[in-house]
Amino acid sequence: xxxxxxxxxxxxxxxxxxxxxxxxxxxxxxxxxxxxxxxxxxxxxxxxxxxxxxxxxxxxxxxxxxxxxxxxxxxxxxxxxxxxxxxxxxxxxxxxxxxxxxxxxxxxxxxxxxx
Amino acid sequence: xxxxxxxxxxxxxxxxxxxxxxxxxxxxxxxxxxxxxxxxxxxxxxxxxxxxxxxxxxxxxxxxxxxxxxxxxxxxxxxxxxxxxxxxxxxxxxxxxxxxxxxxxxxxxxxxxxx
Numbered sequence: 261x262x263x264x265x266x267x268x269x270x271x272x273x274x275x276x277x278x279x280x281x282x283x284x285x286x287x288x289x290x291x292x293x294x295x296x297x298x299x300x301x302x303x304x305x306x307x308x309x310x311x312x313x314x315x316x317x318x319x320x321x322x323x324x325x326x327x328x329x330x331x332x333x334x335x336x337x338x339x340x341x342x343x344x345x346x347x348x349x350x351x352x353x354x355x356x357x358x359x360x361x362x363x364x365x366x367x368x369x370x371x372x373x374x375x
Numbered sequence: 376x377x378x379x380x381x382x383x384x385x386x387x388x389x390x391x392x393x394x395x396x397x398x399x400x401x402x403x404x405x406x407x408x409x410x411x412x413x414x415x416x417x418x419x420x421x422x423x424x425x426x427x428x429x430x431x432x433x434x435x436x437x438x439x440x441x442x443x444x445x446x447x448x449x450x451x452x453x454x455x456x457x458x459x460x461x462x463x464x465x466x467x468x469x470x471x472x473x474x475x476x477x478x479x480x481x482x483x484x485x486x487x488x489x490x
Contacts, residue, residue, distance in 0.1 A: 304479070
């Protein structure tokens with residue numbers, strides 16, 4: 261069975277400092293992994309996705325994530341936080357071998373950016 | 376380019392009332408989904424429709440029904456609302472069923488309160 265765990269429910273950083281949002285996954289197969297961002301009162305928007313082509317994935321707005329199979333992790337990073345990055349972030353695993361396409365969402369990490 | 380449109384944006388119901396949440400997409404996507412979002416629980420799949428004419432239960436289908444009216448529209452009905460159905464509901468679509476490399480496109484959500 262697949263699962264995904266976001267290790268922090270809240271992360272607070274100062275503007276201009278690095279961001280690290282942690283995600284661990286469990287999957288019987290080599291998964292597809294996504295990060296989505298949700299700004300207040302909005303739907304979810306894709307930040308980036310991993311589909312086995314490259315372990316370091318670059319996304320929009322300067323975010324990137326590294327797939328580490330040995331650690332079953334897919335942490336999201338950004339070198340320098342901006343005020344507009346304040347949002348909720350979801351790590352998602354796609355059960356590649358499951359024909360029902362039931363994405364599995366983590367519980368979310370709320371990123372706070374202090375001026 | 377509207378993407379995924381949900382109506383209404385907000386709704387307050389009394390216990391036992393019924394209502395239908397509407398969702399339409401203009402991207403010619405085959406598959407559509409209904410999720411609910413509750414604090415600390417990420418998104419949970421209620422129902423999905425792999426293609427026009429088919430619907431299937433997700434993780435939390437009890438108390439809901441769906442209709443895939445045509446390729447564009449996928450509605451969610453609460454026959455007898457309960458306080459436990461207070462949540463934010465998201466509709467999403469994807470180009471094709473089992474397109475595990477493709478991202479979901481989300482609407483902006485319907486915020487439902489049941490008193």
